[in-house]
Amino acid sequence: MSKAGRFDPVLLLAVPAVLYLALVYGIPLLVLLGRSMLAGGAPSLAPFIGFFSDGFSWIVIGNTIRIAVLVTLLCLVIGYPTALALARAKGLAQALILVAIILPLSVGVVVKAFAWQIVLRRDGVVSQIMTGIGLWDEPQRLLFTEAGLVIGAANVFVPFMILPIYSVLKLIDPRLGEAAATLGASPVYRFFKVALPLSLPGIVTGIAFVFSMAASMYVIPNLLIGDRFQTLATMTGRSFLFMRNEQLGSTTAVVLLVLTVAVVVASAALSKRLGGAS
Amino acid sequence: MKSGFLSVSGAAKTFGAATVLDGVDLSMGRGEFISLLGPSGCGKTTLLRIVAGLMTPDQGKVALDGEDITRRPPHRRDVSVVFQNYALFPHLSVAENVAFGLKARGAAKDAIAPAVTKYLGLVQMSAFAGRSIKALSGGQQQRVAVARALAVGPKLLLLDEPFSALDRKLREAMQIDLKRILREVGTTAIFVTHDQDEALTMSDRIAVMHRGRIEQLGTPAEIYHSPATPFALGFVGLSTQLPGKVVRAADGMVEIETAAGPIRARANFIPGSAVLVGVRPERIAIGEAKANRIEAALADAAFQGARVQLHFAAPAGGQILAEAPILPAQAGPGTRLDLSWDVEDTLVYPAPDLAA
């Protein structure tokens, strides 16, 4: 809560990180933006105007946001209870859960997506279970559907939801829950009025992580849904790699960047406001 | 008499190899105020947690208002707690903390605000209602914690050293206020404290705890004037203590041989028993000729305002301590003084087992 005006020398510790980011992200991004806007010679917004006036672009933006939101929600629904359990667990149980969450990170995305291809096939495990318990009348294919993409992507990103929430939950004084209990609060009331509000900063961080990764994923949609379905990230990749349309690629990349930065900044601001009370 | 509103029987708790509660029995009447007094680590907080339902005893029972609540969860006990570390909700304001319990119990909206105002006023924190908890000092947090626990109007209030962070003046004011509120509302309370003056002034009864047991449960006067064990004698108030050996016993009287001289007391021991003699300092007269008389060399005098505390050189395993309004004339370090007290004021205990 230091007032503006006095410079805190500890901030200098961030200089290497800032330089690094400028080098590997900042400069290429500027180059991208330049390519997109300077394509006609003089700087112009024409590429953006062109992009936004094309109806297909809006479908792509819609796809990107919808998939990212659904993946984020699924990660939150799966990740929050896991984080709660992890924070409550002790000793060996905690170590095992932690390993189960972190170890899959060392398995490449391609391998995971390949595994999901098998699971989501018409004769895959999911289909067999669903028909087996009678929820589906006949076997269905989840592979190459949006649902399959959301499920597969959530699986890859869920650790990035669990870990920030867990690290916040772990720091909450267990006496607070006890105090609430002795004041007459039921377990459900305690959860919604004590644990949940105090863990909001972790939730917001997890949302920022997962949303930005899900909005910009490229390999997973390629493997799980294919060309028919385009997001800003897959379109960027196709533009550069297959269509050799650098201008379109730069434009979609910048739009995606603005989208994710907006979400991350909004969640950081939210986290700061909520964090101010925790 | 009015016992049995809260009754703890045979409560035992072990953590690993450590026995933290070793069969605690406690019975208190409605509206009664009991202090738990005992050294750090003797199990006070553990006992409170068991009564509050935050911990289940390995053995024993807890009953409140005629119902067995041993396994009832804390939110259905109507027992509120002022925690040793306050445990205020950091994401809520001072007023919201105090309102928490009422809201959780679904109290009517228009009943909550007046209660918050009332209890914040009681702890002299009205001016801080809108503040964040993080912007409070330790003592202010303590007072909010007390208001929060009182606001729900619990059947039983447990306070774990609630005033330890307050300065003396504020603490005394809070003691009086708390007693007044509890009396008005008729709340039963258990009050943990390290401060024996606090326990002596506030309590209807005091439970002296030692190593997971209640060694003595009695009124402050009983605890002070007739401590049941050497531990109670030593822990509550000051005392002269002399180890000795019973040499004669007859008709409820014993004569004890000590390194400071022979002492007579009303007690029943067989000759040859090793005992500990205790005397409260205000019972000891200087330069008079009461029944039990010893001579001791002054070692130190501690000025305490209204009184002077006199420490004397004592034989091994003992201590000699007296009080006087003023330092006796011409007394200085090494001066030998006559100390005497009545037979009735002589306490005798079996010699404490040093190994225990």
Ligand SMILES: Nc1ncnc2c1ncn2[C@@H]1O[C@H](COP(=O)(O)OP(=O)(O)OP(=O)(O)O)[C@@H](O)[C@H]1O
């Ligand atoms: N969860 C626990 N696990 C292991 N040991 C514990 C646990 N809780 C308490 N103890 C031990 O039990 C003993 C009694 O603890 P307790 O907190 O009841 O003491 P206390 O009388 O309240 O002490 P203080 O006056 O210092 O607060 C201590 O030795 C403590 O280390």
Ligand SMILES: [Mg+2]
């Ligand atoms: Mg304690």
